[in-house]
Amino acid sequence: MTFDPGQLGQSxxxxxxxxxxxxxRANRTQVWLALRCNISQTKLSNIETxxxxxxxxxxxxxxxxxxxxxxxxxxVVALARLAHTEWxxxxxxxxxxxxxxxxxxxxxxxEARKLRYFLPAMMTGLLATPEYIRxxxxxxxxxxxxxxxxxxxRQTVLxxxxxxxxxxxxxxxxxxxxVPGAAMAVQxxxxxxxxxxxxxxxxxxxxxxxxxxxxxxxxxxYDQRLATVETFTGRIxxxxxxxxxxxLKVFELYERHAHFGPEARGLLGDWADLFRS
Numbered sequence: 001m002t003f004d005p006g007q008l009g010q011s012x013x014x015x016x017x018x019x020x021x022x023x024x025r026a027n028r029t030q031v032w033l034a035l036r037c038n039i040s041q042t043k044l045s046n047i048e049t050x051x052x053x054x055x056x057x058x059x060x061x062x063x064x065x066x067x068x069x070x071x072x073x074x075x076v077v078a079l080a081r082l083a084h085t086e087w088x089x090x091x092x093x094x095x096x097x098x099x100x101x102x103x104x105x106x107x108x109x110x111e112a113r114k115l116r117y118f119l120p121a122m123m124t125g126l127l128a129t130p131e132y133i134r135x136x137x138x139x140x141x142x143x144x145x146x147x148x149x150x151x152x153x154r155q156t157v158l159x160x161x162x163x164x165x166x167x168x169x170x171x172x173x174x175x176x177x178x179v180p181g182a183a184m185a186v187q188x189x190x191x192x193x194x195x196x197x198x199x200x201x202x203x204x205x206x207x208x209x210x211x212x213x214x215x216x217x218x219x220x221x222y223d224q225r226l227a228t229v230e231t232f233t234g235r236i237x238x239x240x241x242x243x244x245x246x247x248l249k250v251f252e253l254y255e256r257h258a259h260f261g262p263e264a265r266g267l268l269g270d271w272a273d274l275f276r277s
Contacts, residue, residue: 015079016050019062022076023048026066036065053083056240086237098140102150109157112222114164116251119173120215125151126158127167127202129190131183158200166201168254170215174204174271181275188272192265203258204267211257213250221247 023033030048034041039058046052047062054062059080063073102125109115117124125133133151137144158165174191177184195202205211218230227238227247238244259267 012053012083013050015053015059015076015083016048018076018079019054019059020048022063022066022068022072028066033062033065037061054080056080056242081240081243085240085243087234088237089234090232092234097146098137098144099146099150102147102154106150106154106157108222108226109154109163113162114223115166116221116248117165117167118215118217118219118251118254119167119169120218121170121173122176122178122218123169123173123187124167124218124220126155126165127191127194129183129187131179132187135178158194158197161199164199164201166203166255168203168205168251168258170205171207171267171271174268175274177275185272185275188268188275192268192272195261195265195268201260202264203255203260204264205254205258206267209257211254213253215254219247219251221251224248 023030030041030044034044037044037058038061043052044062047054047058056077059077060073063076068076117126122136123132125136128136128151130148130152133148134144137147140147157163169191174188175184179187191202194200219227221227221244224241224244225239227244229236229238229247238247258264
């Protein structure tokens with residue numbers, strides 16, 4: 001099945017209708033189906049009315065209990081994965097206000113204990129200097145001063161020692177000159193400084209490293225419950241366990257090719273010196 005981003009929000013309602021229709025066509029009651037799937041009738045009712053989005057496992061149990069044909073099983077399972085996926089378009093984010101988006105990110109960071117960031121092209125706001133943040137928002141409409149302030153406020157989470165942070169940056173992400181050379185050197189110095197925090201791991205992947213999978217997107221994984229992927233036109237939020245597991249596997253692949261600790265600081269120091277020269 002293929003879907004455009006606008007269909008993601010509708011998938012939850014479509015899934016509820018599909019499951020309800022399947023049960024009725026099979027001439028089964030909610031009580032019977034709930035017993036077969038080892039779930040409560042209340043939960044099944046909430047699934048069929050769209051009040052909650054079932055997990056992919058729940059959906060597979062339901063459609064197999066109803067003896068649905070394989071082609072229909074695949075279609076309904078695809079709907080289940082979409083029901084756990086959210087599209088956040090950039091224009092909608094702009095209309096709401098980018099500073100409000102920063103409050104949402106701060107909430108995600110406050111709840112998570114293990115945070116993983118893969119950065120193939122640019123720094124993330126948590127690692128950025130004020131100059132870098134302001135320059136990176138230059139394409140955004142309206143007054144960005146509130147957004148810059150909120151991004152800087154979010155950086156305090158890096159000093160919460162109950163959390164574990166891993167940032168993986170490609171050489172391009174480190175050296176992409178968002179600001180002039182002297183300011184880029186300061187930005188890289190900040191990475192070196194943060195890398196000394198015991199609960200913050202900063203890994204760099206230099207150009208020339210032999211990695212079998214290309215760095216397609218910036219993405220962030222919050223514990224093992226949510227992943228966000230950045231595109232030019234918006235953000236995709238994954239909550240399905242299979243999608244999160246796939247991003248974890250990709251992250252672990254890149255992590256194995258990254259340099260940490262003194263080796264990373266050596267590379268970062270060399271790149272900062274290039275900007276100073």
